[in-house]
Amino acid sequence: MHRFNCIIIRVFLVAVLFFFIAEAAYTQHFLPPSDRYRPDRLKKVVITEVAVGAAMSIGLNYLWYKKFPRSRFHFFNDNREWLQMDKMGHAATAYNIGVLQYDMMRWCGVKKNDAILIGSATALGGLAIVEFFDGFSTHWGFSKGDMLANLVGTAIFASQQRWWDQQRVTMRFSAHFSPYAQYHSGELGKSWASRILKDYNGQSYWLSFNIKSFLPASSSFPNWPSVSLGYGVEGLIGGHFNPDSIKGKPIPSFERNRRFMLSPDADWFRIPAAAPVEAAAYLLKPFKFPAPALEINSKGKFRLYGLYH
Secondary structure, three states: OOOOHHHHHHHHHHHHHHHHHHHHHOOOOOOOOOOOOOOHHHHHHHHHHHHHHHHHHHHHHHHHHHOOOOOOOOOOOOOHHHHHHHHHOOOOHHHHHHHHHHHHHHHHOOOOOHHHHHHHHHHHHHHHHHHHHHOOEOOEEEHHHHHHHHHHHHHHHHHHHHOOOOOOEEEEEEEOOOOOOHHOOHHHHOOHHHHHHHHHHHHHEEEEEEOHHOOOOOOOOOOOOEEEEEEEEEEOOOOOOOEEEEEEEEEEOOOOOOEEEEEEEEEEHHOOHHHHHHHHHHHOOOOOOOOEEEEOOOOOOOOEEEOOO
């Protein structure tokens, strides 16, 4: 999937989430599971998602795919691009779509196992639609690697919800501005928003482990502290390799490295609060909390950050 399409998917998530924040902000709690089936709520969810999904599909076609020549459906192997950072993004996006859809289904009173199936189908189906769009574009193609990453992210959501009835391990995202975008702004972004979303050098993806959820129920340990394992990259100017020059302008030589990180984290949504505060905490769930971090890169070099985001 091209990175522009990942951006569209994330915009879709934010649009749906903000609707339900507005819907539930004046209740006692944010998106609490209903103990009875609520067809009125389900109707609102379906109408909202169909409307936003249709707008997304039309927008992708007219704002993006229409600019490029079409072809017969074909596959494209991009598994070695960007040191697999795009695959991490797919997994994290699928995971968070599954979680959001599950929470909304439970808010509507849908039974647990049915809500898991609906959340999983929404995550895989929504991302597969965009892959099929790519499959008919000469510039890209249907990526089996992307779909495998989507499946992994969905499985992380579904397996935890099925066996633990909670998300003990969450997939999160963080980003900062890297110095590499200036050398290839067409690929890594020009504006601050496009750099956050397109420059993989500034992105990190995390598995955040909630400590209390792994302890005995009788433990008095606080609900919110977590510890996160992160993955990132640095020195990437191109997908497969770094070019020597772009449009005749020489590019400095950068070492392409993988980065592995360990950092404390926080899950504020586990702290009981009034609905508006819970809504804000829920909105922040997919994002890593800025904190100190210890890094080791693929060259075996360590680095300590006083505050990493």
